[in-house]
Amino acid sequence: MSKPKGFEKPIGVRDYLPRATKRLRRIERSVLDCMSSWGYEPIKTPTIEYYDTVGIASSTSDRKLFKLLNNRGQTLVLRSDLTAPIARVASSLLRDEPLPLRLSYHANVFRAIEEEAGREAEFFQTGVELIGDRSPEADAEVVALAIASLQAAGVKTFKFALGHVGFLNGLFDEALPERSEDQQALKERLLHRDYVGFREHAEALGLNREQQEELEGILRLRGGLEVCEQAGALTQNPLALESLDHLRRVWEALADYGVSEHVLIDLTMIGDFSYYTGMVFEGYAAELGFPVCSGGRYDNLLRQFGRDEPATGFALKTSRILDGVKDPSPEEDLPVLVLYDAERRAEALAEAGRLRSAGAAAVTRLAIAGEALNDASLEAESGRYSRVLRYSTVGSDHTEPAARD
């Protein structure tokens, strides 16, 4: 075990320099403002939670939880998402608030990572939870808000895929009754989009032709609203049919929101099936090539915190969006440099104060002897300032643009 060098930071974490930080803050603000305009109020929860409560309730797999011990020997975790902490708050501090609750957040979350994976151990998410409403309207609202939020973040071209865990659960129960291991194996393959593996496993199950076709038919269930029709023909299972009806009603509401052009139905999409209980969705940005948003309904989570209420929500993968989205206005407002001789400092500082009050940025500096006449040192600063204001005892005041590259 070698000691880290002075300038090293742990694997999987990053520094955000001013340019990236300003863009991250702009995205945070635009998206939270958008969520606020839909009636979602921001909350903040601690970075550290108990493993036995929020850690176990979170959708993050145990080996990816970032764990630590406190001095009483209790296991703590660095939060891996905001959904479980918000469920805790909704069940405690906000227990007496009237439903539905509409809450938003922007926060960093953590993953314990394998060193070689090149993944992020800390990254930002911005999202909402809508608690206490089990209707298709509520699911449609969070999908429509996810679309509006991506737009607010500056993502131009994207698609959302919409699925339903209940449909798959019902269909698998019908095709493979009492065979939960095989169900699990097939779901794992769907989760990893391993369609070849899904077919191979389905063929090895020793099913009759009809059951076989029912299972393999799942893989074709991607497209528009007609997919719900096709899916309905595959199954008689009540849960599956009810789920399809729910999904159809979500779709119809999304049409009324005027956003169905951005949405596909994809019944092969399952999300984290130990966690989600109904509709699930993911957003993909054309310019980025990876998911930038995921969400869904999780009606069993709040019960674990003692308040049995349905809930639905999503999280934008804000760090990824930051990496992928072009900055619409890359030009920056450079500060004015106010340069002064010692004798005129009060004047110069007052002028800097006026500039700041007027919304500009100003940097002040005592001139090095002779600097007002010889601009060699200013040359080195070209590009850092929009202009230079001089308060000099030799010669008159003058304003001039700084040299810029």
Place this chain on the structure above:
Amino acid sequence: MSKPKGFEKPIGVRDYLPRATKRLRRIERSVLDCMSSWGYEPIKTPTIEYYDTVGIASSTSDRKLFKLLNNRGQTLVLRSDLTAPIARVASSLLRDEPLPLRLSYHANVFRAIEEEAGREAEFFQTGVELIGDRSPEADAEVVALAIASLQAAGVKTFKFALGHVGFLNGLFDEALPERSEDQQALKERLLHRDYVGFREHAEALGLNREQQEELEGILRLRGGLEVCEQAGALTQNPLALESLDHLRRVWEALADYGVSEHVLIDLTMIGDFSYYTGMVFEGYAAELGFPVCSGGRYDNLLRQFGRDEPATGFALKTSRILDGVKDPSPEEDLPVLVLYDAERRAEALAEAGRLRSAGAAAVTRLAIAGEALNDASLEAESGRYSRVLRYSTVGSDHTEPAARD
């Protein structure tokens, strides 16, 4: 060891509900905007750092560092301040940037706490670092910016106390040469403002009358600029005299900033003397009764990261300010409730979209059967909405203010 209950969170951390979160975000934004107008650019660093680099370099005492192990057996820390991480960044990613660097941050920081202490294990700081300028002008700039930042945060009445570690180091070296343990003991008492203990220790040192008076004279060194004069009469030590001259020049610059009414000189104030190397300062808010800002010069820190440059800066204790400062505008913009029957949903959603685009907040909801006529359920929501817009198939549209308590 008992298992935590479902709704419990670890000791020393807190949830910020919407009202507090909105205030925190307002303070964050105002203060960072203020810092930006002074030419300070925001950066973000990771929550997790190596103990052997940033952990050791930080000013937080070892037992208060929040430590964890990674899977290679290396010790990590949750950052305890931003000064050490920013020194790391200034010495690595920003190594080739021209000096001075002006950087700002708003971030959560962590302390391992004794359970009984009632202290916070996680809290927010907002601050700046000015790197690469050892002049009194630079120190005055960060003090003046600290004052402007407190004002931006909404703190009305406050005082700043200004000291100098170099003055005390020089004076102690002169009065107690080669007696570093006694120097340390006296400094500890100053750090904890234990003036009785300081006197007792000084009297037990077996010094002559003149040395004794020199030491006890320190305790009177609080007031305006005249304090530098009085302090100069106590010592001939070159470091002490040079430090006083530096402090006098900081004071004169603060007078030119027009802020010296907020500033006192307090040469008994020492700050963390293993860390600070020059001027130190603290800000106290009259309405709060505890320090809301601390800062100073730390010219030896960057060297530990391989870039030997002077630096000065401060951090606002933002969580404390949040708790203490009254909200100037507690009234909130409540959202409009857009209530609709299924048949008129598209119309209602379009109207909600228009309201949001116009800067208002709108919540949409499918009306329960008969709700348009019988407002019992709306009564329960009184105070949540500014008004209700109805898109109903029975009767005509109308807008009316919701009942408010």
